[in-house]
Amino acid sequence: MARPKDDSKIPAIYEATLRLVLETGFNGLKMADVAREAKLATGTLYIYFKNKEVLINELYFYLKKNKVTQMMSVSDPTDSFQVAFKKLWWNYFTISLNEPERMKFIEQFTHTSYLTKKTKQQGDLLLKPLEVFLADGIKQGIIKKLPVALVLSQLMGPIIEIVKLHYDGSLKINSALKEELFAMAWASIRK
Amino acid sequence: MARPKDDSKIPAIYEATLRLVLETGFNGLKMADVAREAKLATGTLYIYFKNKEVLINELYFYLKKNKVTQMMSVSDPTDSFQVAFKKLWWNYFTISLNEPERMKFIEQFTHTSYLTKKTKQQGDLLLKPLEVFLADGIKQGIIKKLPVALVLSQLMGPIIEIVKLHYDGSLKINSALKEELFAMAWASIRK
DNA sequence: ACTTTAAGTGAATGAATATTCATTTATATT
DNA sequence: AATATAAATGAATATTCATTCACTTAAAGT
Numbered sequence: 001m002a003r004p005k006d007d008s009k010i011p012a013i014y015e016a017t018l019r020l021v022l023e024t025g026f027n028g029l030k031m032a033d034v035a036r037e038a039k040l041a042t043g044t045l046y047i048y049f050k051n052k053e054v055l056i057n058e059l060y061f062y063l064k065k066n067k068v069t070q071m072m073s074v075s076d077p078t079d080s081f082q083v084a085f086k087k088l089w090w091n092y093f094t095i096s097l098n099e100p101e102r103m104k105f106i107e108q109f110t111h112t113s114y115l116t117k118k119t120k121q122q123g124d125l126l127l128k129p130l131e132v133f134l135a136d137g138i139k140q141g142i143i144k145k146l147p148v149a150l151v152l153s154q155l156m157g158p159i160i161e162i163v164k165l166h167y168d169g170s171l172k173i174n175s176a177l178k179e180e181l182f183a184m185a186w187a188s189i190r191k
Numbered sequence: 192m193a194r195p196k197d198d199s200k201i202p203a204i205y206e207a208t209l210r211l212v213l214e215t216g217f218n219g220l221k222m223a224d225v226a227r228e229a230k231l232a233t234g235t236l237y238i239y240f241k242n243k244e245v246l247i248n249e250l251y252f253y254l255k256k257n258k259v260t261q262m263m264s265v266s267d268p269t270d271s272f273q274v275a276f277k278k279l280w281w282n283y284f285t286i287s288l289n290e291p292e293r294m295k296f297i298e299q300f301t302h303t304s305y306l307t308k309k310t311k312q313q314g315d316l317l318l319k320p321l322e323v324f325l326a327d328g329i330k331q332g333i334i335k336k337l338p339v340a341l342v343l344s345q346l347m348g349p350i351i352e353i354v355k356l357h358y359d360g361s362l363k364i365n366s367a368l369k370e371e372l373f374a375m376a377w378a379s380i381r382k
Numbered sequence: 383a384c385t386t387t388a389a390g391t392g393a394a395t396g397a398a399t400a401t402t403c404a405t406t407t408a409t410a411t412t
Numbered sequence: 413a414a415t416a417t418a419a420a421t422g423a424a425t426a427t428t429c430a431t432t433c434a435c436t437t438a439a440a441g442t
Contacts, residue, residue, distance in 0.1 A: 002410065002419075003408050003417075025305065027305070030398090035422095044419075051401075108302065113214075144371065144375070150372070152352075157350070157353070158344055161343075161344035188375040188379035193387035194387075194437080195388085197389080221429065231390075233430090234433080237430095
């Protein structure tokens with residue numbers, strides 16, 4: 001009975017926000033700039049997102065969800081633990097290198113007061129399947145018997161740091177290096 | 192010939208800034224709040240620091256320098272590589288756990304537009320001795336032959352992540368876990 | 383004691399920018 | 413075609429701070 005919302009606007013806003021945040025840091029993020037970049041009026045932004053905080057929180061969750069989904073997409077229940085682990089690690093690392101913007105955004109906001117507790121929790125929840133997977137590797141006696149959170153940190157930590165190096169051009173990652181890095185990751189957690 | 196500056200004010204300002212940044216994120220950091228917390232007038236802040244950006248940059252460098260100095264303090268040229276490595280790793284990890292605020296602050300700002308290029312450079316320079324140390328381990332054939340920056344990332348990444356877990360109470364690190372973590376770090380880089 | 387100089391003060395300023403709102407436009411329903 | 417409704421607009425408003433500055437206070441030299 002009235003004009004409908006334009007579905008294409010939310011992705012446009014997300015893209016604009018992501019680009020601007022990475023360019024200027026989130027301090028520099030201005031709602032007016034987001035609107036201009038997404039080709040809509042400032043006020044229109046507020047039809048789709050209640051305010052700046054909500055925009056950031058929803059974008060964060062959207063990106064994290066996409067990323068985790070993409071990572072898990074290679075999982076195949078018939079694989080052995082070792083095979084599945086390599087697939088997952090490789091996939092995650094590749095994704096992170098290919099879309100460092102997304103990773104940097106997520107990283108940048110994870111430990112910031114801009115994110116509400118709720119968003120953080122929802123984000124953490126996404127990693128549950130991965131935790132279950134690792135817990136299974138522990139139960140099978142394939143990887144070290146340690147708190148899963150710790151194993152995850154051991155795996156994610158280097159990736160986060162290395163993607164940052166790669167992103168700012170201080171280190172070029174080729175396939176051989178990737179293999180070496182996988183070997184390091186595996187050596188650190190295997191029993 | 193005039194009233195002298197009060198040496199105790201800079202540490203007070205640093206402490207106040209550090210506390211407030213960790214509480215509210217650096218978006219929320221207000222110069223008026225820093226002044227109140229450090230028990231001086233807003234204007235006085237500007238006698239000691241030209242502006243907010245300078246304050247953040249100097250605090251960053253101050254903290255990083257302290258940290259690196261403290262870490263390197265255990266180094267002893269007569270130690271073997273393995274012994275020296277364990278000492279350094281252990282020391283660094285312990286320091287990070289004991290002063291997570293400092294680490295979180297450094298982490299938070301390292302990849303932020305608030306930091307000037309110059310500050311970043313000066314900060315990186317502090318790690319030179321550590322890079323030399325690792326390069327030596329490579330030359331001796333004790334650790335994997337890989338870019339030093341990469342080895343550093345592999346070592347620092349997990350520590351950063353694990354300190355965050357420890358900081359927000361989701362994981363308690365005891366001495367046994369520390370040994371396990373060291374074993375993981377070593378396993379990942381040894382030849 | 384007096385003078386000079388710089389530190390210290392905090393209210394006032396002004397710039398930046400998030401959000402609102404009166405108005406216009408588009409579309410779905412009748 | 414007419415009407416109703418909600419989207420879209422962007423100028424106007426409100427708020428939030430970083431920074432300044434006119435003034436006060438304290439210390440050092442004479």
